[in-house]
Amino acid sequence: MSDSPPRPSRPPGTLRVGSIAGSDVLVSSSWFVVAALIAIIVAPVAEVAQPGLGPWKYVAGLAFAVILYLSVLLHEASHAIVARRLGFPVTSITLHFLGGMTAIEGEARTPRQEFLIAVVGPLTSLAVGAVAFVVRPFTPDGLLLMAVGGLAGANLLVGLLNLVPGLPLDGGRVLKALVWQLSGDVHTGTIVAGWGGRLAAVGVVFWPLLQESIFGTEPDLLDFALAFIVAAFLWAGSTSAMSTARMRRRIPQLVARNLARRTLAVPSDLPLAEAVRRAQDAEAGGIVTVTSSGVPVGIVSEAAVEATPPERRPWVATSTVARTLDRGLQLPADITGEELVMAISRTPAAEYLLVETDGAVFGVLATADVDRAFREAAH
Known part of the structure; x- marks a missing residue:
């Protein structure tokens, strides 16, 4: 072969x-x-x-x-x-x-x-x-x-x-x-x-x-x-x-750091209803699931949360609406310009996790926010 x-x-x-x-x-x-x-x-x-x-x-x-x-x-x-x-x-x-x-x-x-x-x-x-x-x-x-x-x-x-x-x-x-x-x-x-x-x-x-x-x-x-x-x-x-x-x-x-949403870290097995409540209380626009030691493992899909009926959320683990954090879904917090666009093009997704150089979570970057910023810059 x-x-x-x-x-x-x-x-x-x-x-x-x-x-x-x-x-x-x-x-x-x-x-x-x-x-x-x-x-x-x-x-x-x-x-x-x-x-x-x-x-x-x-x-x-x-x-x-x-x-x-x-x-x-x-x-x-x-x-x-x-x-x-x-x-x-x-x-x-x-x-x-x-x-x-x-x-x-x-x-x-x-x-x-x-x-x-x-x-x-x-x-x-x-x-x-x-x-x-x-x-x-x-x-x-x-x-x-x-x-x-x-x-x-x-x-x-x-x-x-x-x-x-x-x-x-x-x-x-x-x-x-x-x-x-x-x-x-x-x-x-x-x-x-x-x-x-x-x-x-x-x-x-x-x-x-x-x-x-x-x-x-x-x-x-x-x-x-x-x-x-x-x-x-x-x-x-x-x-x-x-x-x-x-x-x-x-x-x-386009500066990723300026477009990032405040992020809440929750255990993977936390009920989705509780994760959404905590995110609303913290005024967070993104949710990340983490291990018991605090290592990020998934990023919650906003679309998947909205598609889950409220009455089912107390019985659904947050991890079920989270996408595994593959390599392409983690981006440097300082990424900008064409490098940012190319990164999104290589691994298309609705949300990305922005991390600092030391690995600390900075926030969640939504593709919709990038698109909106680009349209606003055009005018």
Whole structure:
């Protein structure tokens, strides 16, 4: 039996085709659509490059689509390799309709890390394009020359476009890193780069109207459709990043110690009615069950207490409505901000026990109180 950890389940609509640097390489179903479109668009070019292909020109077009996406895979693999070297787990690389995406767990801890992970992708594309451009004059005529020329143009274009300073593009992450370094605030960097992404989206929408005056080619329906799709992708990605940044700015205002409820410690076998009476007399908002030596063993569920009819409470032990104090239910009293949110996310519960560094009980933290504090901080 293998001792290796199980791989995470694949997102729906994806096919695993291999792995790079320990990360799954996935192909989404949308890739097959774009590959077919590329094959149809490239087929006439292949016929000109190699006359007499007949129906095989579509096979040549499909082969070019595969080669093109292999270069996209190199772009994404460079992100994955640098992220792993900086200590971030990378679960997968996905090729899809608009290119690729690398799933990196965790956030960059410094502007330098953000910059390095982001900039290596466009640099890889520019390097592939430059190599193809250099070898193109020495490439024999025919399909090979078509492929090399196409790789050169596509990768140089992808590299340059990805350096556009707006999220969710790599250039947006580069801008985020630079603003973060200058301002000392990662959220300011994200918001500035998000606005860059929105401006880029507006520019993409108007691009078909400008291409005739710049290149002398009249835009068709496909040009407008692609511009709309890319602009929607940029706008949605940048808006999502800005919303997340604004939310995370409010998280540091969450201080567990300030939100804690006064807590009453009772024996596990104490009747629930008596525990509730004592808590009301002490104006305590939480109840913890303890051993005879005073060690906390359970935290009483407020919902379970309310669900127990008053007439039954004298005959029910408090421990029956208490959740065992597993490791994730005990939090440091001084926990704050994102660390608090992450702790709650790792072990979801309605109540947590806050303890001091010496193990003494400070109070009970209710998730409902954290949610309410977060909403109030938003206004």
